[in-house]
Amino acid sequence: MSKHYDIIIIGSGPAGQKAAVQAAKANKKVALVEADKVLGGACVHRGTIPSKTLRENALRIAGLRHHAELFSFSLRPDMEMAALIDNMHSVISAHDEYINNQIQRNKIERILGRASFVDKNTIDISMPGGATDQLTADYFVIATGSVPRQVDNIEVDHEYVYDSDSILSMMYLPQTLTVLGGGVIASEYASIFASLGVRVTMIDRYPRPLGFLDKALTDRFVHAFESEGARFIPNANVTRVYWDGVSQVITELEDGTIYRSEKLLSAAGRVSNIKGLNIENVGLALNDRGIIPVDRHCRTAIENIYAAGDVIGPPHWLLPLWSRAVVPVVRPWVWIWVK
Template sequence: MSRQQAAFDLVVVGSGPAGQQAAMTAAQAGRTVALVERKPRLGGVGLHTGTIPSKALREAAYAVAVAGRSGMRQALEVGVRRPHAMLLDAIRKKEDVINQQESVLLNRLMKSGVALIPGEASFLDPHTLEVCAPNGERRRLQAASVVLATGSRPRRPRQVPFDRVSVHDSTSILRMTRLPHRLLVVGGGVIACEFASIYAALGVEVTMIDHHRRLLSWLSEDMVAALSEAMAAMGVGFRMERAVVEIRRDGGRVAALLDDGSEEEGDCLLYAMGRMPNIESLKVARAGIVLDDHGWIAVDDHFRTSVPHIYAVGDLIGKPALASAALEQGRVAACHALGDVRAGTLSELPMAIYTIPEVSSIGETEEELRAEGVDFVTGYGRYSESARGKIIGDYRGMVKLNVARADRRLLGVHIVGESAGELIHIGQLVRSYHGVVDDLVRNVFNYPTLAECYRLAALDCLARL
């Protein structure tokens, strides 16, 4: 074939967590793989404008929150008297982490033998993609199989006057170099809650506006209540069951007019009401790919689209929109594309929300179990009852277990508090081998640790069985 046309066993479009995992899985299996990326840098949203940058900012805010919780705020001079400098430190740290992670990713892809092709890909037919390079040069790629992993972007309705100065989405807010005095957050989902808690911890006056009755409406109600109480203690205000009908900019101020006629004002506003798939440039209709009712690519349990040799993974298919899920989706899709039907499907993944404090869960909530008619008990292991919880001053944190009354299996694990995203993996492991609550009572945990709250929750369950 000419230089302008090449054939591959697998062509992956997008270099975020899902795409990079799919590419390396296939390359390590000895297949010819091309990875197409339209952005100047590898890594996708997760590395450059999502997971990694927001978590770097969170670490700066978390240091302030922990100092205040422990009664040592005056010792953190940089966090108390120089909040703007702390924000700049977080931005520098973010760039360092991004550069290091991008270097690691590039090295891994090159060692795996993946062909890196810069440019924007679009379908010409089900087996042919055209890539337009940054210099305008076009080339065609023939693919036995294709994995689409182009991710998503913040939803930006036309009526919202985004300017990246006073009205932000979740991408532009990460570029702010000065802390506002007052921040309005429109939305009550994961991104809205994470940024609200981060900026509140940095000393910003935050008000959240959402049309739902409570935040994170799919989570267990007492977990959300604990998170809301912690955020309120940091000064976050809530306008729940209220819809924003208009957003106005006026000089250096921004105002949100609500459906009850009231108005909230601030120095800047974050609009965090969902995301959209990066799908337009792919020209998926030329390949015969079907979308679901919400505009995401429809897939089966193996992440196949309506075209059997074309797969879609990551944010492109909608929920759960987690980097951890995307990595596994990429692996499963690549394995299936290579004919390994034993690769399995994703049955259950842990979820973590990096608010301050963290929230994490796996399995079913009480509401879901009641709706299914399952007979179960719930037990709590509160951080305040553990030595470690008292040492760190986290009195709202808890581990909650939902256990089947019939066979004592662990049906759900829900955690709010420090290190929730780490602690959830203990419950995940027990559930993975269909363990019972007694396993957590018999297990020996280091002392003093927050992991001991698993035993406290397990004992609480046994007392209720």
């Protein structure tokens, strides 16, 4: 017999975590389903928390390097990356412990496994080791986040060509890095590695990065970025990316230009993570922007199923502003990199 809950949350990232806690505080019987053995989702383990930790430490190292001659010391590049990764894991571990304690304190049942909709009140759970279970609920919240968008002509191997999740697994600083894309993720990582002394080339098909910002801000960003010794290549269409089998990643552009680098980051944005969720079984589908459409209360087309977080795209109140390109600086890191 399947176990019944008032609310089942699928995904333990910021949206899922907060939905579960609020439901528990409203005296509901809550289950939190997570496919990873750790809580927090991509935000904690592969996205926001790691990248912001890396950014802050990169700024500290850049400051130390700037004053190295004054204090007569030097920083070994291999030690720099090792220290950055070690500190990043410490921050992630602390955040994971905090979330675990919060879930336990609020008596939320944690379920390790992959969820798949059977109908609007039922999900199957595939657990580690091959075991399965079935759960029912009055309400569901889909908070499964997003995954890096894959580009047809770019094969990500996570060793030479990375995406925005696997870039954090790089264990040493390359001398050169190519970043494809001009959005928030591309601009942030390009800036971080440039600040660490890596020669970065950022290539984008648009005339300027961060196109949702005012042109004066993006001009300042590009100026600060190139002041670090980096390059921004606008209006460029990438036709092919491949590792040469020896030591370099080759990026070929439509106009015949070739760029070479030790590593490459493909940052083509992110798409809703619904793999295996079988939302079509309840009559849901992604819209033309690749996200689950919801109303202003985050309710989907199915009355008892809600969705929140990256799986529904950026905050809805920002979309009209972005389209007019009059958004003020909405990401704190922009102030740091636009000097």
